[in-house]
Amino acid sequence: MDPLLLTVLVAGGIFAVSFILGRNYGLAKQERIIEATIDHLITDGYLAATTNADGDVVLIPISELSKSRRKR
Numbered sequence: 001m002d003p004l005l006l007t008v009l010v011a012g013g014i015f016a017v018s019f020i021l022g023r024n025y026g027l028a029k030q031e032r033i034i035e036a037t038i039d040h041l042i043t044d045g046y047l048a049a050t051t052n053a054d055g056d057v058v059l060i061p062i063s064e065l066s067k068s069r070r071k072r
Helices: 003-043 062-071
Strands: 049-051 057-059
Touching (some): 003 057
């Protein structure tokens, strides 16, 4: 096999693996940032939320908040 072709194939493989690993790391980091932002907004009172039976955070729509305020 030609050394130049082998070098191009190995470099291409390294590039592909690096790209895939970097992309997966970036997506995981992005998800953690979004979760932290939502948690911070809930803590500071900018978003209304409750916790369901499974322990998941459920955001409360504005329409439901305004309905509960009208009933008071």
